[in-house]
Amino acid sequence: xxxxxxxxxxxxxxxxxxxxxxxxxxxxxxxxxxxxxxxxxxxxxxxxxxxxxxxxxxxxxxxxxxxxxxxxxxxxxxxxxxxxxxxxxxxxxxxxxxxxxxxxxxxxxxxxxxxxxxxxxxxxxxxxxxxxxxxxxxxxxxxxxxxxxxxxxxxxxxxxxxxxxxxxxxxxxxxxxxxxxxxxxxxxxxxxxxxxxxxxxxxxxxxxxxxxxxxxxxxxxxxxxxxxxxxxxxxxxxxxxxxxxxxxxxxxxxxxxxxxxxxxxxxxxxxxxxx
Numbered sequence: 624x625x626x627x628x629x630x631x632x633x634x635x636x637x638x639x640x641x642x643x644x645x646x647x648x649x650x651x652x653x654x655x656x657x658x659x660x661x662x663x664x665x666x667x668x669x670x671x672x673x674x675x676x677x678x679x680x681x682x683x684x685x686x687x688x689x690x691x692x693x694x695x696x697x698x699x700x701x702x703x704x705x706x707x708x709x710x711x712x713x714x715x716x717x718x719x720x721x722x723x724x725x726x727x728x729x730x731x732x733x734x735x736x737x738x739x740x741x742x743x744x745x746x747x748x749x750x751x752x753x754x755x756x757x758x759x760x761x762x763x764x765x766x767x768x769x770x771x772x773x774x775x776x777x778x779x780x781x782x783x784x785x786x787x788x789x790x791x792x793x794x795x796x797x798x799x800x801x802x803x804x805x806x807x808x809x810x811x812x813x814x815x816x817x818x819x820x821x822x823x824x825x826x827x828x829x830x831x832x833x834x835x836x837x838x839x840x841x842x843x844x845x846x847x848x849x850x851x852x853x854x855x856x857x858x859x860x861x862x863x864x865x866x867x868x869x870x871x872x873x874x875x876x877x878x879x880x881x882x883x884x885x886x887x888x889x890x891x892x893x894x895x896x897x898x
Contacts, residue, residue, distance in 0.1 A: 626652040626667035631695035634676045637683065646674065652687075659686040659693075659814055677813060686814070692851070698813050698896070699830070745769070746834050750817060750842050751872040752849060753857065753879070755801055761850040763810065763820070764875060765834070765860040766867075783862045787889050790822070795859060795890040798876070798883045802857050802890030808833075809896035810856045817842055820858065821896055830896075850895055859890045 626649050635643045645651045649667075658665045659675050671690035676683055676697045749764040770781035788794070793803045807823030809830065816839035821830040842850075850856055859879055865887040869875040882888040 625649050627671045628652055629673045629690050629695045633697045634674050634695050637676050637697055656687040659688045665689050750846055751875050753876050759849055760857050761846045762857040767863045769863050781862050784889055787860055792889040792891045795883050795888040798880050802892045805891035805893055808893045810893050811896045816840055855892050855894050858893050861887050
């Protein structure tokens with residue numbers, strides 16, 4: 624019996640027609656698999672299964688997911704992180720502690736915006752669930768470890784929020800209101816882990832990483848489930864010292880509310896890219 628596989632046009636274009644036909648005939652398709660989205664077992668002979676192709680600069684990895692979880696798609700992943708995805712698929716990767724967790728990582732080019740900053744800024748990312756309009760929503764909270772300056776700026780000021788506002792983030796004046804959607808930006812969740820916050824590129828180029836994890840960041844089952852239900856993530860950002868390192872989600876929300884009241888918070892709603 625041929626497997627119940629879904630192969631999207633973009634996946635077909637990447638792997639070629641010959642490989643596609645082998646998959647659809649069952650030659651190269653697994654009978655059972657762990658869903659790359661929900662991480663529970665699946666069976667290509669019993670249920671519709673999506674092909675998900677993770678593509679790096681030089682390497683590509685084909686994975687499988689329940690069609691009910693995600694559609695067949697191509698997911699761009701940094702080449703240096705693709706080996707981690709391979710380990711995750713093979714089951715060799717060690718489990719990480721669940722969030723709330725914070726992972727500092729250097730921002731691409733050292734600062735947000737179209738031009739690199741004259742000094743390096745290190746961003747902290749906190750994953751957590753936040754109650755907005757009486758519903759649990761998946762959130763990312765971004766805060767630099769120090770001031771972020773514009774190119775050529777003097778005087779030691781902090782331009783982090785103005786730079787984000789220029790990119791389309793909006794001042795968050797009420798934490799009970801969902802952040803405004805930000806076109807072209809997205810949150811990359813691959814193999815059930817947080818990989819990057821992607822920003823749009825110019826001239827038809829693929830999206831690039833504005834923030835990228837040194838190693839894929841484990842997210843909780845609740846966070847991933849909430850993101851899957853809404854297919855979106857609330858992204859909040861504040862300048863250095865405005866939110867702080869919080870160990871619990873209720874404390875994180877309190878810190879966000881205080882930053883909001885001081886006018887030190889911007890936000891955006893971003894769709895999920897990948898799984």
